[in-house]
Amino acid sequence: MTATPHLTMADLVPLLFGHAAFQQLNAACELRLPELLHERPGSTREEIAKELELPERSAAVLLLGTTSLRLTVKQGDGYANAFVVEAAFDDGTWTHLRDIVEFQARIAYAPAAEYTASLRAGENLGLRHFPGRTRDLYSRLAGTPGLEELFYKGMNSWSRISNPVLIDGVDYGGVRRILDIGGGGGLNAIALVTAHPHLRVTVLDRPGALEVAEHNIREAGLTDRIDTHAADIFDDEYPPGYDCVLFAHQLVIWSAAQNRALLAKALRAVDPTGRVLIFNAFSDDDGAGPLYTALDGVYFTTLPFESSTIYPWRAYEGWLDECGYAAHRRITIGGWTPHGVVEAYPTAATPSD
Helix, strand or coil, X not given: CCCCCCCCCHHHHHHHCHHHHHHHHHHHHHHCHHHHHHHXXXXXXXXXXXXXXXXXXXXXXXXXXXXXXXXXXXXXXXXXXXXXXXHHHHHCCHHHXXXXXXXXXXXXXXXXXHHHHHHHHCCCHHHHHCCCCCCCHHHXXXXXXXXXXXXXXXXXHHHHHHCHXXXXXXXXXXXXXXXXXXXXXXXXXXXXXXXXXXXXXXXXXCHHHHHHHHHHHHXXXXXXXXXXXXXXXXXXXXXXXXXXXXXXXXXXXXXXXXXXXXXXHHHHXXXXXXXXXXXXXXXXXXXXXXXXXXXXXXXXXXXXXXXXXXXXXXXXXXXXXXXXXXXXXEECCCCCCXXXXXXXXXXXXXXXX
């Protein structure tokens, strides 16, 4: 085993100035510095100041920040995007990363200041930054013009970055019809049927969310393969006739008791020889990481719902056992986010690997 290096005083710098590091990233995105350097690599500070309509001093401060954070690299008198930023342009993920930065800046950032208070109270006190009296983020966003659209845009971008394990890691050979519980904007449904032409998907969610999904489905030209079903995921029974029930980014929102209730409903609804898929980020079973889940825990503690948590793998497996599922297995494919799938079977054994 390799010993974990001890924390040093130098390691405290990104912790003490974490808020400032994000502001450097956010400013670069808002000012579209990466786009400029993608089109004109090697631009000088003076040229960048002119193109971004910034005073030269402001350009110097910004470029010092982005270069120190390794978002940009200095080559002589010119600047270029870091390799990872250029790679994101090349593979089409940069726009999604930029959407996520905007999501963090406009929705998650200010409420994060309520983290300590939320820990003490055991409640998502970051909600006080949004008007309303309900206890969940989703209904409050619906009352703030523009924020619900921004929320779903950010969630869709997270899904595009994290869903390769759902799209490519799961064997859909024996699946025909998927019920996507709380499917929101329908992005996962669209990605699934695009990658696997034999699949048909129903997105089940509240009416407001389904308006976004129906728009996206029409835009994708997939109304013949994806439909919607308006229902409350807790109060209404799920329609029968599906050989796969999918919970995508749902079971990090609710309490353990609520998750057990949802998994029990899925067990009643899915065909006996079908399966249930749980797709989201997971924390390690030993409680030591990864860093992604530790930091994302601030958002889940302060905003979505009072019990929102990125649970460890073993928590889901325990709930499945309690609900009476016959078998389950973990699916991962690697990547920089800790997303994976727990695949659960009502009666049949897991297929051979």
